[in-house]
Each structure stands twice: as structure tokens, then as C-alpha cells.
Amino acid sequence: MPKNSKVVKRELDDEVIESVKDLLSNEDSADDAFKKSELLVDDQEHKDVDVEEGSDVEDERPAWNSKLQYILAQVGFSVGLGNVWRFPYLCQKNGGGAYLVPYLILLMIIGIPLFFLELSVGQRIRRGSIGVWNYISPMLGGIGFASCVVCFFVALYYNVIIGWSLFYFSQSFQHPLPWDQCPLVKNISHTFVEPECEKSSATTYYWYREALNISNSLSESGGLNWKMTLCLLAAWILVCLAMIKGIQSSGKIMYFSSLFPYVVLICFLVRVLLLNGSMDGIRHMFTPKLEIMLEPKVWREAATQVFFALGLGFGGVIAFSSYNKRDNNCHFDAVLVSFINFFTSVLATLVVFAVLGFKANIINEKCITQNSEKILNLLKIGNLSQDMIPHHINFSSITADDYNLVYDIIQKVKEEEFPALGLKSCQIEDELNKAVQGTGLAFIAFTEAMTHFPASPFWSVMFFLMLVNLGLGSMFGTIEGIITPIVDAFKVRKEILTVICCLVAFLIGLIFVQRSGNYFVTMFDDYSATLPLLIVVILENIAISQVYGIDKFMEDLKDMLGFSPNQYYYYMWKYVSPVVLLLLLVSSIVQMGLSPPGYNAWIEEKATEEFLSYPPWGMIVCISLMILAILPVPIVFIVRRCNLIDDSSGSLAAVSYKRGRIIKEPVNLEGDDASLIHGKIPSEQPSPNFGKNIYRKQTGSPTLDTAPNGRYGIGYLMADMPDMPESDL
Secondary structure (H helix, E strand, O other), rough: OOOOOOEEEEOOOOOOEOOOOOOOOOOOOOOOOHHHHOOOOOOOOOOOOOOOOOOOOOOOOOOOOOOOHHHHHHHHHOOOOHHHHHHHHHHOOOHHHOOOOOOHHHHHHHHHHHHHHHHHHHHHHOOOOOHHHHHHHHOOOHHHHHHHHHHHHHHHHHHHHHHHHHHHHHHOOOOOOOOOOOEEEEEOOEEEEEOHHHHHOOOHHHHHHHOOOOOOOOOOOEOOOHHHHHHHHHHHHOOOOOHOOHHHHHHHHHHHHHHHHHHHHHHHEEEEEEOOOOOHHHHHHHHOOHHHHHHHHHHHHHHHEEEEEOOOOOOOHHHHHHHOOOOOHHHHHHHHHHHHHHHHHHHHHHHHHHHHHHHHHHHHHHHHHHHHHHHHHHHOOOOOOHHHOOOOOOOOHOOOHHHHHHHHHHHOOOOHHHHHOOOOOOHHHHHHOOOOOHHHHHHHHHHHHHHHOOOOHHHHHHHHHHHHHHHHHHHHHHHHHHHHHHHHHHHOHHHHHHHHHHHHHHHHHHHHHEEHHHHHHHHHHHHHHHHHHHHHHHHHHHHHHHHHHHHHHHHHHHHHHOOOOHHHOOOOOOOHHHHHHHHHHHHHHHHHHHHHHHEEEEEEEOOEEEEEEHHHHHHHHHHHHHHHHHHHHHHHHHHHHHHOOOOOOOOEEEEEOOOOOOEEOOOOOOOOOOOOEEEHHHHOOOOOOOOOOOOOOOOOOOOOOHHHHHHHOOOOOOOOOOOOOHHHH
């Protein structure tokens, strides 16, 4: 039949009928007449027709322009700020190079299998998280809504971090960098160094006072920080503009936002390796401490990092994969993206510790110089004898080895008096052992190191532009995890929903740009995502392996991919991954219970951080975040289990899906169901009303309690029609 024919006649062999309320699917085997119905579509101006396998007609659902664009989108979503400032910290804290062993093991056990699972269901059903889990099991439909809530919570504070990076990026176009030296304060009589800065450091002062202008506690709001408010607005405008056309707009940006961080990391690594002390940092990083591997805490933290590094449970993975072709090899994608993520973490770790090694070397040199002067003073006043100093020692140009030799001699000779002398050992390992993560690494330690770089403004611009791109890549996936499910479920315009979502998120996000906003970021980071996401992914695994059926799912994969996945995934999904996830959930709850709920507050008078407990209202907020994130799961289960919403009326509109194609049709058809359905383009049709049953039953036919999942399960119901030619399937 010609491509541009006004009438498209085809067998409705695998039609999936879903109500907008439930997004359920149904195969009514008694309704053969309906399966043979024809569809008239006005195709003069729009090619809005369904796609059969092998058809050259375009699918209405947006699709990636290329496989590379899709891979870059998944990489951009999974590779985020945590790869740069969380993984290196965990690696250093948990045994150096030995930490990579439990990380790789857990990547194989829970990382790749669960990532593959999410890619598969998204690609097969071609819906966002709400539609996917409604389809798998209506009782567990709340999983998709919970994912959307968690995505929204995370997006609220994650974009604040992008705002911070934008602020530092804008301040990097000056020499010297504004955080290079402590500011001077002038009064009537004299000039002196800012006391808060003198007690801490230039970069610490700039972060807490100039950038955040932070208050002393969570309870002290202090009003809005106008600089950070503008940066947050700029960050949300960037996200909105990039996402307003869906993957058509964000997909093109991925070429830059996903690849640019690798260019910066490689440039940083090459540059830092030419500086003194960088190899000390790398050597310290990968010196394995094998005994630490036996501690349960190491495995728990490795599992948590694997879990969050791949973005499991957010819905972004499902949303991105839903725009793929049905026969795309998502198994290859899962393995590829997982290992790209891992090697990115290792690359970032090399860069971070090469930089920290360089910084530690500078600090160590200052320490040796200061303590050498102390030793010279002690020699002058007679507290130390010149005889104990080796003759080859020259204090004007003393090396680290010579200083350590003198230090050891003095410590042995003046064993009782040594503490009173006030000398420091000045070991570079002591500086490297100071574990730093998160904002402390990016905005304090790293910025301090870059002040010592030649051409420091250039490297600062590159570094913070890299952070902005890493953050935006993850934000695109997070927002897609919100927008796609809602668009699929409620049939709203993506452009309008994107603008509304970004505007609402910006207004709520103003709590994070108060002077106390950093404490709210910590609160949301600790409580809004960890436990809810673990519960979401556990339910996802159970929904596939137990409710839907692992054997059925493996058959679906074979039908979709053209080959049977390794039985390894069968055992991981059915037995190993659920057990490991449950253990991780229990250990996380125990850890949260043992750790006092609180935050590190910056005390201006002391110029130090101090741990403070959350006030009672703060604890209520923390608990509310966890409850609100997971609340959709029991609500949807109860509503559908008890039939609290009446779905019996069929008088309202419905939506029928066929391989991503949306067809508006009336439910109460007069006459024979096999009559022609006159289609209209979606833009001319009113949005279907939510919550009405659209299962079509032929007059006089018995009522069948058909399962929402067809023979081939996820996404594509295939009618049992033995006389149908294979090509039509």
C-alpha cells in the first residue's frame, strides 16, 4: 500500500488498550471482531499512523536521532557530580585500590542487572515510569509515581549545586582568583586581615561567607542570598530551555554536556602530572589496604555508590530508553554505560588525588619551612644543642627527607620535653589522609589547589564549567523522569508541563538559597532519596521477578532482542539482587538509626564547622520527605485493591496505544465494534478524561476477567492467531 495513502488498513493484531487512569492493557480474546477492525486516518498533513515492524512510516513517539545520542544521554545522566566528589572519597576512605574490588563485584551483582532491567522495560513498553509499572502490575502502579516524587525532590536541590558552580564559574574570569587571599578590613586606624578568614583559610572563607553568606544554624534563615538566587534562576532557565522540546532539544545538547567533562578531566590529569607531588597523591590513592575489605561498612558504601551512580529508580533510565526502537540491543547498552560510568569514576579519582597530592606537597613544604624556623630559634636560645643536628643539614633549603631525619633525632633525644617544643612531623601522608568529599572537595580543596596552578583562572573556568555540564547531564535525566511519565499518563503538552515544572521547582528551591540554604541541601540529600529509592528499586525487582514472572520476562527479552540473555540475569533478578537490595535497605536503616540526625553548621565566631542536631521541626521535615516519597506506593495499592475509584463507566474518552502511537477513540461505539474508526490528529482532540474504564466488550459476549498483561507481556500484546503470517507479527 502506498506510504501516503489516505486510508491505512491493517490488522489490529497486537493492540493495547489503556485507560488514562490506570494505563492498564487488556487483550480481550473474545473480541475477534475488534481485532479485525480498520482505521481511517487523515494523513494529508500529518503522518500520524501506527508503525508495524519493518514499516517505513515514522512512529509518532519521539525517537533518538542516533544511537550515539542515546548513549551520551544515558552516560550524561549516570555520570554526575558523585563520580567526581563522592567516589574518590569512598575510594580513599575504604582501602584505596582495594575498594575497587567490592565495587566491581557489586556492579556485576546489582548494578548491571538492574540497569539492564530498567532499560528493557522502558524500551519494551515505551512509556515513562508511571506507565511501565502500571502495565506490569496495576497494584504496584505507585512505583512510577514514587519515582516522580523522588526525582522532583532531587531536582530541587541538585540544581542548586549547579547554581553554585555557575557562581564560581562567573567569578573565575579574574586574576588573581577572588579566593586566592584573605580579604583585608580597613578601619580608621589600621588595616587587618578578616578574622574569620584568618582563623580558617581563604578558600574556606570565600565559600562560606562570600558565596553562601551562611547563617550559624538551620533555624536562622537570614533571608535570601540574592547572588545565589540569580544563579539558581539561571540554572533553571538552562534546564527549561534544554528540556522544553524533550529529547529533540536535550539530545543535541548531550553532545557537548556529556563529552566536555572528559576533555576537562584528561586535560587536568595531563597538567597535574607535570606538577610536584601529583604522583604522591596517586600512589597514596591506589595503595591497597586489604584488611579494610573485610569490614561490612565498606561493602554497604560500595553498594550504595553503585546504586546511585547508575541512577537506578529515578525513572530517567526508563524514560530515555522508552524513545528507543523496539529491537535495540539494550543489553549492550547496559554493559557499556555501566563500565563507562566506572572508568569515569576511576579517571576522576586519578585527577582528584593528583591535584590533592600537589596541594598536599605545597602545604607540606610550608609546614617544613615553618618548623625549620622553629628549630633554628630553639638552637639560638639553647633549648636544642647544635651537636644533635647532622652537619649536612642546611635549614635554608632543607628537603622533606632531611627535615624528617632532624625531627626523628630531636624526638628521640628530647623524648620527655618534645611535646612542649611544638614541632610537627610534616608528613605528606597526613595531609592526604584528610578525607574530603562533596562541596568541601569541589569548592574548598580543589579551588585552593587551583590557586597554585600556572594560569589558574583558565583552569578554574574549565573546572567549574565541567561541574555545570556534569550537573546538567544528570538534571536532564532527572527532569525527563518527571516529564515523560506525566505526559504519557495525562496527555498534556510537554512544553507547557516543562515550563510549569521548572517554575514551580525554582519557587520551592528558594529555600535552598537562603543563608541557611546549605543546611536544607544537606537535609534533602540525606533523607529525600536514599531509602525511598532503595524501596522503589526493590519493588521494581519484585514486580518483574515475582509478580510479572521472570520466565515470562526472559521470553519478552528474547522476542525483543532476538536472542536469549544469559541465564546469569535470570538468577540475579530472581534470587541474588532482591536479597542484596534488602540487606542494603536494612543496613541503611540501621545506619540511619545509629547516626544522630544532624548537620555540620558553620560557626562564624569560631570559623569552624560544628555538628548540630536538627530541631524538632527539622526532624518532622526529614521524616515527611521519606514518607511523601514512598507514599504513592501504598496509596495506589489500596485504591486499586479496594476499587475505591469507579472505573465502570465507559462513557468517556479513552486512549489506545499501539507501539507508541496514540489513537483517540470513543468508548461507547454504536453498532458493530468492527466498524471503521475515523481518526483525528491528537492536537485536534480534547485530552481524555482520567479514570474511566475503556475495555471494550462486544454486545452479548461474556465478561472476561483478562489479565492486563498479554502473552508476550511487556508493552506489546500479541493475539493468538495461528493463521497469521509471520511477517505480520
